[in-house]
Amino acid sequence: MASDEVLTDPFLALAELGGHLRRARAALPPLLRERAQASDDDDEQGPLSRVLDVAQAAVASLQGFAGLRRSFAGGAAIELARSANKVSVVLLGSPRPDDITAFIGELARSDQRLQDATALLGLLLGLCASWLTAGFAPPIVLKTLAERGPQILELGAALCSEAGGSD
Amino acid sequence: MSLKDAIKKFTDGIVDLSNLEVTTYTGKLEQLVDATTGQLKWDECKPSNGKLVLVAATLIRPNLNTVNFRAGDAEQSDLKALLELHTAAVESARNGRMALLKMFAGHLAPRIGAGD
Numbered sequence: 001m002a003s004d005e006v007l008t009d010p011f012l013a014l015a016e017l018g019g020h021l022r023r024a025r026a027a028l029p030p031l032l033r034e035r036a037q038a039s040d041d042d043d044e045q046g047p048l049s050r051v052l053d054v055a056q057a058a059v060a061s062l063q064g065f066a067g068l069r070r071s072f073a074g075g076a077a078i079e080l081a082r083s084a085n086k087v088s089v090v091l092l093g094s095p096r097p098d099d100i101t102a103f104i105g106e107l108a109r110s111d112q113r114l115q116d117a118t119a120l121l122g123l124l125l126g127l128c129a130s131w132l133t134a135g136f137a138p139p140i141v142l143k144t145l146a147e148r149g150p151q152i153l154e155l156g157a158a159l160c161s162e163a164g165g166s167d
Numbered sequence: 168m169s170l171k172d173a174i175k176k177f178t179d180g181i182v183d184l185s186n187l188e189v190t191t192y193t194g195k196l197e198q199l200v201d202a203t204t205g206q207l208k209w210d211e212c213k214p215s216n217g218k219l220v221l222v223a224a225t226l227i228r229p230n231l232n233t234v235n236f237r238a239g240d241a242e243q244s245d246l247k248a249l250l251e252l253h254t255a256a257v258e259s260a261r262n263g264r265m266a267l268l269k270m271f272a273g274h275l276a277p278r279i280g281a282g283d
Contacts, residue, residue, distance in 0.1 A: 087190075100248045101251075
């Protein structure tokens with residue numbers, strides 16, 4: 001697939017994001033080893049690995065926003081499914097008003113997580129576009145990851161705290 | 168479904184910015200529970216299967232004009248909670264679209280600027 005295509009098609013770019021992050025991870029070790037030998041500091045890979053871990057978790061999290069399905073006592077169930085430009089909700093059986101209220105609360109929390117996830121993914125799309133343009137040159141990947149790392153970790157922490165709060 | 172497929176399914180809608188459609192259905196458990204296992208047959212839980220009843224529908228047009236439909240025969244006691252759920256789904260659909268637009272806007276803006 002041509003990198004130009006990925007650069008101009010954001011949907012394709014999003015779908016390819018996981019692959020780009022893996023490629024960036026693979027590009028770093030030789031450069032980091034070189035730097036560690038030169039400076040006796042081998043602590044650079046750990047933080048960058050964490051940044052890439054958070055980025056890959058954000059990509060994987062998008063899958064969880066395709067829908068929400070819950071079952072309740074008595075067998076009742078509610079499912080919300082998103083597909084293309086349609087959202088459908090199906091209630092099976094007779095969920096109690098409290099069950100419906102709980103589902104609505106969970107949906108709101110899921111929406112908040114989606115906001116956090118897309119904020120992070122938007123940042124990663126920009127980052128990956130710059131890597132593609134630079135042909136994944138390790139110095140560029142390293143420099144941009146180091147620059148954006150704190151922001152990625154911050155957005156990732158927000159995403160994780162929301163996920164934890166909904167359990 | 169692979170992650171790639173899931174992302175495609177989720178983001179396909181943003182390509183078509185024409186309408187945003189939200190529908191809420193109800194169904195009877197016995198019609199969708201597997202008699203052998205007692206488990207819900209979620210795969211059959213589709214509006215097109217003829218076993219579900221439409222309670223409410225909302226169509227949001229690109230200019231944000233909105234068309235609402237509400238079934239008249241739903242029991243009044245259930246209707247309030249059902250409509251609250253439908254309203255929450257409409258809000259969620261809007262939020263989801265806005266989140267995706269915002270995400271892609273950041274990706275496209277520099278390129279649009281560069282193309283000027």
